[in-house]
Amino acid sequence: MTSDVLIIGGGIIGLACGVELRLRGANVTVLCRDFTAAASHAAAGMLAPDAENIPNEAMLALCRRSRNLYLDWTQKLAELTTGKDLNNTGYWSCGILAPVYQQPKDTGDKTAYWLDQDAINQYQPGLGADVVGGWWYPEDGQVDNRALIKVLRTAADSLGVVFQDGITVEAISQQQGKVIGVQTNTGLFRADHYLLTAGAWVNQLLPLPVRPRKGQMLSLRVPDFLTELPLTRVLFGENIYIVPRRNRSIIIGATNEDVEFTADNTPGGIQNLLQSAIRLYPQLENYPIQELWWGFRPATPDELPILGHSDCDNLTFATGHHRNGILLAPITATLIADLICEQKADPLLANFHYSRFSTVSSTTIPMLIHATPATNGHRNPEISDLIIPDSPLVIAGKSFKSRLMTGTGKYRHIQEMQQSVTASGCQIVTVAVRRVQTNAPGHEGLAEALDWSKIWMLPNTAGCQTAEEAIRVARLGREMAKLLGQEDNNFVKLEVIPDAKYLLPDPIGTLQAAEQLVKEGFAVLPYINADPMLAKRLEEVGCATVMPLAAPIGSGQGLKTTANIQIIIENAKIPVVVDAGIGAPSEAAEAMELGADALLINSAIALAENAPAMAYAMNLATVAGRMAYLAGRMPMKNYASASSPLTGTITG
Numbered sequence: 001m002t003s004d005v006l007i008i009g010g011g012i013i014g015l016a017c018g019v020e021l022r023l024r025g026a027n028v029t030v031l032c033r034d035f036t037a038a039a040s041h042a043a044a045g046m047l048a049p050d051a052e053n054i055p056n057e058a059m060l061a062l063c064r065r066s067r068n069l070y071l072d073w074t075q076k077l078a079e080l081t082t083g084k085d086l087n088n089t090g091y092w093s094c095g096i097l098a099p100v101y102q103q104p105k106d107t108g109d110k111t112a113y114w115l116d117q118d119a120i121n122q123y124q125p126g127l128g129a130d131v132v133g134g135w136w137y138p139e140d141g142q143v144d145n146r147a148l149i150k151v152l153r154t155a156a157d158s159l160g161v162v163f164q165d166g167i168t169v170e171a172i173s174q175q176q177g178k179v180i181g182v183q184t185n186t187g188l189f190r191a192d193h194y195l196l197t198a199g200a201w202v203n204q205l206l207p208l209p210v211r212p213r214k215g216q217m218l219s220l221r222v223p224d225f226l227t228e229l230p231l232t233r234v235l236f237g238e239n240i241y242i243v244p245r246r247n248r249s250i251i252i253g254a255t256n257e258d259v260e261f262t263a264d265n266t267p268g269g270i271q272n273l274l275q276s277a278i279r280l281y282p283q284l285e286n287y288p289i290q291e292l293w294w295g296f297r298p299a300t301p302d303e304l305p306i307l308g309h310s311d312c313d314n315l316t317f318a319t320g321h322h323r324n325g326i327l328l329a330p331i332t333a334t335l336i337a338d339l340i341c342e343q344k345a346d347p348l349l350a351n352f353h354y355s356r357f358s359t360v361s362s363t364t365i366p367m368l369i370h371a372t373p374a375t376n377g378h379r380n381p382e383i384s385d386l387i388i389p390d391s392p393l394v395i396a397g398k399s400f401k402s403r404l405m406t407g408t409g410k411y412r413h414i415q416e417m418q419q420s421v422t423a424s425g426c427q428i429v430t431v432a433v434r435r436v437q438t439n440a441p442g443h444e445g446l447a448e449a450l451d452w453s454k455i456w457m458l459p460n461t462a463g464c465q466t467a468e469e470a471i472r473v474a475r476l477g478r479e480m481a482k483l484l485g486q487e488d489n490n491f492v493k494l495e496v497i498p499d500a501k502y503l504l505p506d507p508i509g510t511l512q513a514a515e516q517l518v519k520e521g522f523a524v525l526p527y528i529n530a531d532p533m534l535a536k537r538l539e540e541v542g543c544a545t546v547m548p549l550a551a552p553i554g555s556g557q558g559l560k561t562t563a564n565i566q567i568i569i570e571n572a573k574i575p576v577v578v579d580a581g582i583g584a585p586s587e588a589a590e591a592m593e594l595g596a597d598a599l600l601i602n603s604a605i606a607l608a609e610n611a612p613a614m615a616y617a618m619n620l621a622t623v624a625g626r627m628a629y630l631a632g633r634m635p636m637k638n639y640a641s642a643s644s645p646l647t648g649t650i651t652g
C-alpha cells in the first residue's frame with residue numbers, strides 16, 4: 001500500500017500530525033500497533049507549561065506556544081466532527097493552583113501569582129490544613145485526553161486518513177539515505193515520506209534514546225450527593241496532581257518510575273498517590289474510586305522531545321514528548337506539517353533535533369595555538385576560528401564526534417586497554433560477542449571495564465564462519481548491549497570469515513547475513529574486502545556503513561587497497577569506515593585524507609610497545625587526516641614550482 005505520508009505510531013502525536021498533514025492535502029496512512037496502549041490514553045490532560053516549571057527555555061517556549069493553540073485547535077476539531085457523537089474534547093481553560101506546604105522564595109515567574117493562605121482558601125476551600133499558600137497559574141488548563149484522542153480519530157476518519165490498527169512495524173528499510181518502505185506483520189508499506197511517532201516504543205525501530213517512564217494513575221468520582229463540583233481548577237502539588245473533569249471524574253496522577261515496560265498498578269504506587277492527594281485535598285478520602293491504570297511516557301535523556309529531520313531525506317521524527325505529549329500535540333502537528341509539506345523549519349526545532357544525543361567525549365583537536373593579538377586594534381583570528389567546522393560522523397541516525405573506533409582484543413592487560421581507549425578519544429568500541437560469551441582472555445569483566453554510558457558498543461560477529469552463525473551471534477550482541485544499559489543499540493559489525501589463515505571475509509555470506517539483519521532492524525556495519533561492487537550491493541540492501549579492509553586483519557601492512565577504497569568512497573552514500581590492516585598513524589592519516597569517514601584500529605594500538613601512547617597518536621592522526629581532507633590537498637605536479645614566486649622581484 002502506498003501513500004504520501006506514512007505515520008508510524010497512532011497516539012496523539014501521530015493522529016494530530018495525520019490530521020494536519022491531511023488538511024494540507026497529503027494522503028496519510030497511520031500505522032498503529034495497539035491504539036489503547038498509547039500514553040495519550042493514560043495521561044491526565046493537564047496543559048501546564050507554567051505550573052510544570054519547565055527549566056529549558058526552548059521547551060518552555062514550545063509548550064506555551066502549544067497551549068496557546070489549544071482553543072483554536074480543539075474548535076477546529078469540533079467543526080471537523082460536527083454531527084458526530086464524539087466531538088467534545090473537554091478543553092477547559094480552568095487555570096492551575098499549586099498549593100505549597102512551605103513558604104517559597106519568589107520565583108520571579110511573571111506568569112504565576114502568589115496567594116497567601118487566606119487567598120488560596122478563598123480560591124479553593126477545603127485544602128489541607130498545612131497548605132501555607134500557593135501559586136496561581138491562570139493561563140494553564142486541561143483537556144480530556146481520552147475524549148480528545150477519540151475526537152482526533154473521528155476527525156482523521158472523516159478527512160480520509162487511513163488508520164490501520166493492529167499493525168506491528170518490524171523494520172524500517174533504508175537505502176542510500178532514504179527510507180524505501182516499512183516491513184510489518186502484514187506486509188510492506190511504502191510512502192513518499194515517513195513520520196516516526198512511536199512514543200515509548202520508538203527505539204524498537206531505530207536507535208533513538210527514548211525509554212519508557214511508567215506513570216500510575218487513578219480516578220475518583222464526585223459523590224452523587226454533591227450537586228456542585230467541589231473542584232473547578234487543577235491542583236498541582238509536590239509529585240501529585242488532581243485534575244477535576246466537568247463530567248465529575250477526578251484524575252489523580254502520577255508516579256514516575258523507571259521500570260521498563262513493567263505493567264500493572266502496584267499498592268505502593270497507588271498508596272503514594274492517594275496519600276499525597278488526600279493531604280492536599282482531604283475530603284477525597286471518602287470519594288468512590290472509579291478506575292486505576294498506568295501508562296508509559298516516552299522519555300529522552302534530557303526530557304525534551306525529538307522533533308524534525310532524521311538522517312534520511314524522507315524520514316521525520318516526532319517522538320519523546322515525555323510528560324508533555326498532550327500539551328505539545330497542536331504545535332508538533334503544525335511544525336511537522338510545515339517541515340514535511342513546505343520544507344519550512346521553525347527556528348525552535350533546532351533545539352529538539354535528535355543529533356543532540358551524540359555521545360559525550362570527542363576527538364580532541366590537539367594543541368590549539370593561540371595567535372598573539374595584533375597591535376593595530378584588529379583581533380587576529382585564533383587558530384580555532386580557522387579550523388573548518390566538521391559535521392559529526394552519523395551512523396544509522398546516531399552521531400559521533402570521534403572518527404576513530406577501537407577494539408578490546410590483544411591488549412596485555414585490562415588497564416592498558418582502558419588507558420588506550422581513553423587516549424584514542426574513541427566513542428565506539430567493538431567487542432567480539434563470542435569471545436565475551438566464552439570469557440576469552442581479555443574479555444572478562446568487560447561490563448565494568450569501560451564506561452558504557454559514554455562508549456557506544458559495537459558488537460561484532462568475529463569467529464562466525466557462515467551467515468547463519470553471524471545472524472545468531474548478532475542477535476546475542478543486541479542482548480549484550482541491552483545488558484550494558486544500551487537499550488537502543490541495534491548496531492552490529494558483521495564479520496563472516498570462513499578461512500583462518502588470511503581471515504578474509506566471505507562476500508556472499510556477508511551479503512546474505514546483512515540482508516536478513518537489516519530486515520530484523522539491525523544497523524549493519526559489514527566488514528568486507530575492498531570490493532566496490534560488494535560495497536554498493538550492501539548499501540542497496542540497507543547497511544548503515546561499509547567497512548572495507550586496508551590489509552588483512554592484524555597484519556599492520558598499511559593501505560594495500562587504496563585504489564579500491566577510493567572507488568568505494570566516491571560511490572558510497574553511507575559512511576565508509578576503513579577497518580583492518582592499518583599499522584601506523586601515517587597510514588591512518590592517509591586513509592582519512594582519501595576521504596574515509598572513519599577508521600577502526602585495534603591491533604596497531606594494542607600491540608604497540610606503549611599502547612596508550614599509540615592510541616593517542618592514532619587519535620591525532622585521524623583528526624589530522626580528516627582536517628587535511630576537509631582542507632583539500634594541493635594538486636600534485638610533475639615538476640618543481642618555486643615556493644616564492646618571482647613576479648615583482650628585482651632582477652638584473
Ligand code: GLY
Pocket residue numbers: 046215253254297322323324
Ligand atoms: N504531564 C504529567 C505527567 O506526565 O505525569
